[in-house]
Amino acid sequence: MKTLLICPSSRPAVAHIAEFGPLATAPILGDCIAGHWIEHLTALGARQIQVLVADGEDQVRLAVGDGARWGVRISVVAANFEPTKKEAGDRYRPDGEPGWLPAPNDVVLLSHLPGNPGLPLFESYASWFSALIAWMPLALTPARVRVKEVRPGIWIGSRARVSPAAKLVAPCWVGDQVTVEAGAVVGAGTILEDRTVVGGNSVVTQSWVGPDTFVGPMTSVTNSLAWGSTLIDWRTDSLLHVPDSFLLGSLAKAQSAATTDRFGRALIEKGTPDSKAALITAFSTRAGCTPNLKLPG
Amino acid sequence: MKIESQGECLSISEIHELTAQNSAHFRDEVQAALKGSPAVIEINLSKTRFMDSSGLGALFALYRATAQSPGVILRLLNPMPEIQQLLELTQMQQLFEIVRR
Numbered sequence A: 001m002k003t004l005l006i007c008p009s010s011r012p013a014v015a016h017i018a019e020f021g022p023l024a025t026a027p028i029l030g031d032c033i034a035g036h037w038i039e040h041l042t043a044l045g046a047r048q049i050q051v052l053v054a055d056g057e058d059q060v061r062l063a064v065g066d067g068a069r070w071g072v073r074i075s076v077v078a079a080n081f082e083p084t085k086k087e088a089g090d091r092y093r094p095d096g097e098p099g100w101l102p103a104p105n106d107v108v109l110l111s112h113l114p115g116n117p118g119l120p121l122f123e124s125y126a127s128w129f130s131a132l133i134a135w136m137p138l139a140l141t142p143a144r145v146r147v148k149e150v151r152p153g154i155w156i157g158s159r160a161r162v163s164p165a166a167k168l169v170a171p172c173w174v175g176d177q178v179t180v181e182a183g184a185v186v187g188a189g190t191i192l193e194d195r196t197v198v199g200g201n202s203v204v205t206q207s208w209v210g211p212d213t214f215v216g217p218m219t220s221v222t223n224s225l226a227w228g229s230t231l232i233d234w235r236t237d238s239l240l241h242v243p244d245s246f247l248l249g250s251l252a253k254a255q256s257a258a259t260t261d262r263f264g265r266a267l268i269e270k271g272t273p274d275s276k277a278a279l280i281t282a283f284s285t286r287a288g289c290t291p292n293l294k295l296p297g
Numbered sequence B: 001m002k003i004e005s006q007g008e009c010l011s012i013s014e015i016h017e018l019t020a021q022n023s024a025h026f027r028d029e030v031q032a033a034l035k036g037s038p039a040v041i042e043i044n045l046s047k048t049r050f051m052d053s054s055g056l057g058a059l060f061a062l063y064r065a066t067a068q069s070p071g072v073i074l075r076l077l078n079p080m081p082e083i084q085q086l087l088e089l090t091q092m093q094q095l096f097e098i099v100r101r
Helices: A010-017 A033-043 A055-064 A087-094 A127-139 A252-271 A274-288 B023-037 B053-067 B081-089
Strands: A002-008 A049-055 A073-078 A107-108 A147-151 A156-158 A173-174 A190-192 A203-205 A213-215 A219-224 A224-227 A231-233 A240-241 A248-250 B001-008 B011-013 B040-044 B073-077 B095-101
Touching: A002 A033, A002 A087, A010 A127, A033 A049, A049 A055, A049 A087, A055 A073, A055 B073, A087 A107, A127 A190, A156 B073, A190 A203, A213 B081, A219 A224, A219 B081, A231 A252, A231 B081, A240 B081, A248 A252, B001 B023, B023 B053, B040 B053, B053 B073
Parallel strands: A002 A049, A002 A107, A049 A073, A156 A173, A173 A190, A203 A219, B011 B040, B040 B073, B073 B095
Antiparallel strands: A147 A156, A213 A248, A224 A231, A231 A240, B001 B011
């Protein structure tokens, strides 16, 4: 059976997610949007999948490969612009040709996750977050063996490291190779994508943290989308590029993050009064900034 | 940066950014103004577009200084959304009274 996937091009409402790559490759619960769809369509019987891409053809090709991962044949086709479903169907799906999945799975626009057409991904950051939270219980498919539901509503990657002194509140998703340090709270409605590090005594709740992101010790990420140093409040669309990577940053700067994390932990363990501000000052100094805070006493 | 003293209220405004570049100056100026023993200190952040950890450190220094004077009220006025986010990320919004007017 054949099917046609249309990758979304730009969506101004979620422009900052697209800064990391084509929307079709945006990470969601351990896979990309295209990956979730291909797995779903494969389960429905698709064996030949054409992927139409207007932006980021190479990155999409890299993400989906030739389809061997799913046991299907995938061809990525470059388009000059994002076609509508009708335009794509008219061009690539000849009328009456047999061997196509029945509608609506014959031509699919990757604007929502499988089975959730009422929850669009790209209308706003809030809609993105809502769609991901709704998808959380559905994301653990038989093919996804690196994540297990360890307690009702708590999914953890098999290579994740969660401190016994951390607290997880259902529903939450802790992806593969994630580290959650002592004293951290992963609250209800939280998704930590793969290889995230959540520092000690920090709080992450009602938030999505993108892959390879460092959430610094004693920070609080609430009602937000955090990816690298980008922090978006999904309720207000307010955007902050966090200037200090020991608070929030990309693990592409792994050495710096690890160093500051160790240093921060030492301060916390020392039990300094008002240690959060002491931490800020100390890191400012370490980062070569002007030491500008004289703590009384 | 503008520092005005009106009665018992010390008002600090026109702060366009609070970073490693100017936080020492901010701290020194405000510390000098505190010698007038104001009862209310208002820091207007409505024009502050950028703040880093040095800026947060300067605010915390002010918090510590006023915490030693019982009855002194310290307020942050109208922080822009991204500054509010930074205060929430560092949990410093718990230390300050944040007022929108």
